[in-house]
């Protein structure tokens with residue numbers, strides 16, 4: 001990496017605005033997967049050891065520029081404090097008088113967590129005034145939020161223009177591992193794309209079709225493709241305006257000799273809950289008023305076989321609503337196939353995919369669990385990550 005890191009600057013006694021990605025799954029005010037918090041700890045510890053005054057900032061969810069009580073970072077501060085074994089102070093704003101007081105009263109080695117930066121409309125707009133306000137809190141900017149590096153926001157990009165700006169250790173490690181896996185990929189090279197962020201992810205498929213041997217589609221993303229094939233999808237997740245794009249990808253796959261795998265059967269439910277009535281149906285028989293929430297057993301078998309024969313697999317996005325046990329089989333099946341294929345280098349991307357392998361107890365069997373879903377995909381596509389580009393060159 002040609003960017004400066006925290007090893008290249010003297011941080012003793014400096015106030016450091018460190019952008020992390022603490023966008024973690026939460027339920028009833030508790031963090032349900034702490035992968036991203038743990039991943040930031042080496043950088044936080046390194047800053048503490050260097051005698052920096054550590055000011056952490058993150059987004060959580062998509063509050064769209066207003067305060068959403070359930071998306072405050074207070075539970076994250078509590079969990080981080082337990083993991084670090086030291087106090088983590090917390091303020092209820094991300095800039096302004098309260099945040100300044102808290103930042104100015106830090107002593108060397110102390111850690112402060114600011115409030116959710118997405119409570120402010122200027123964050124996602126990359127408003128220069130907000131970027132300046134963040135910068136006013138600190139002497140140095142560190143970006144360790146690999147998972148948000150594909151976003152050009154005030155706390156990931158704008159701020160870097162106002163302070164000395166360097167990468168954290170997680171950012172460095174992610175780029176190193178992903179870069180090595182992709183520079184000369186071992187083949188067969190398989191990409192598995194699922195999850196629910198259809199709009200975000202469908203575009204990357206285009207580029208992946210130039211690189212991979214096999215492309216496997218699952219999760220909520222699949223039903224736009226199912227519709228593109230002319231089948232009804234009932235109440236399943238669907239992006240109407242991406243149907244033509246999905247069609248063009250299937251044609252491109254053919255032209256590029258990429259094996260394109262879609263579900264042949266699915267588990268459908270009459271309600272989005274564990275207690276719903278469910279049944280397995282063929283992909284061309286999703287009943288009206290039912291929604292497909294997982295891939296079916298025949299599909300799982302095929303996907304497992306493709307995985308076991310691959311040398312490099314990148315996996316982004318669960319195959320179904322794995323948070324509900326009734327719809328976790330597909331995601332578990334894919335995860336287990338990767339865990340069993342010891343010859344396969346597996347790169348897992350995305351908060352929810354990471355949470356899934358953690359939930360199934362197979363996280364330690366994966367070659368690399370990336371903290372970024374969209375970010376790792378964009379990096380692997382060869383796109384520039386704004387949060388990285390803005391940092392100081394070596």
Ligand SMILES: Nc1ncnc2c1ncn2[C@@H]1O[C@H](COP(=O)(O)OP(=O)(O)O)[C@@H](O)[C@H]1O
Nearest residue numbers: 195196197219220317320321350351352353373
């Ligand atoms: N068939 C489906 N219908 C609705 N939601 C789904 C479906 N399959 C997966 N999901 C949801 O997708 C979410 C994860 O999507 P996404 O954020 O794109 O993945 P990641 O965080 O791994 O990048 C999970 O919460 C999961 O419940």
Ligand SMILES: O=C(OP(=O)(O)O)[C@H](O)COP(=O)(O)O
Nearest residue numbers: 023147148350351372373374375
């Ligand atoms: O969870 C994230 O992305 P991911 O789901 O693609 O891994 C990052 O925290 C970025 O969040 P965003 O997609 O709301 O900008």
